[in-house]
Amino acid sequence: MDSLAFIHLAEAYNHKLELPQMRVKAPKRGWRSLMALIPLGLTASFLGMSSPALALLRQGESGKEVNQIQYRLQELGYFQTDISGYYGDITKQAVKHFQKENGLTPDGIVGPQTLAALNQKYPQTPKPSTQPTVKLGNDGGTVVRVQRQLSSLGYLNYKKIDGTFDAQTKAALKQFQADYGLKADGVVGLKTHTALRNYTGL
Numbered sequence: 001m002d003s004l005a006f007i008h009l010a011e012a013y014n015h016k017l018e019l020p021q022m023r024v025k026a027p028k029r030g031w032r033s034l035m036a037l038i039p040l041g042l043t044a045s046f047l048g049m050s051s052p053a054l055a056l057l058r059q060g061e062s063g064k065e066v067n068q069i070q071y072r073l074q075e076l077g078y079f080q081t082d083i084s085g086y087y088g089d090i091t092k093q094a095v096k097h098f099q100k101e102n103g104l105t106p107d108g109i110v111g112p113q114t115l116a117a118l119n120q121k122y123p124q125t126p127k128p129s130t131q132p133t134v135k136l137g138n139d140g141g142t143v144v145r146v147q148r149q150l151s152s153l154g155y156l157n158y159k160k161i162d163g164t165f166d167a168q169t170k171a172a173l174k175q176f177q178a179d180y181g182l183k184a185d186g187v188v189g190l191k192t193h194t195a196l197r198n199y200t201g202l
Helices: 008-017 031-036 064-076 089-101 112-120 141-152 167-179 190-200
Strands: none
Touching: 064 089, 064 112, 064 141, 089 112, 141 167, 141 190, 167 190
């Protein structure tokens, strides 16, 4: 994902969380103070563009950039099918729907304004009971959320937020589970979803 990166503020925020003294270990109390360090405005998605290399994405294109757009649209509830990495008609219609609801020209093209809106828009925090169990090998919007939660707590580098539940995500999750008194199985079930939301507010 060479042409996509976090927005400047999100990058600065995550760099702070990676400092050793900020790493969260076992203290189960004090999560409220931790949440105070995590303003939602600074936890914008991994879609932020710091380089003009990605000027436009439109129907007919494919690649990692399209994957990330689809992940983000899926997380926001506009893309209801499998991630394909191909910018087809379904992706175009999802983009147009998002644009229409956010005061943008509904042309189905992801340019700078649409990308900025995707960054600024943050989905409502879902109830843990509504979230599917995710584990090694899964991908999609729920995995993106889990990776963002782990990143905000210092367990996962923000550059690894790609929507794919890989070995590194599993290792980060198991460390979080061990630190917080959960079964360290590397599977995000109801208890882990609940803990991640409670300790991050995301």
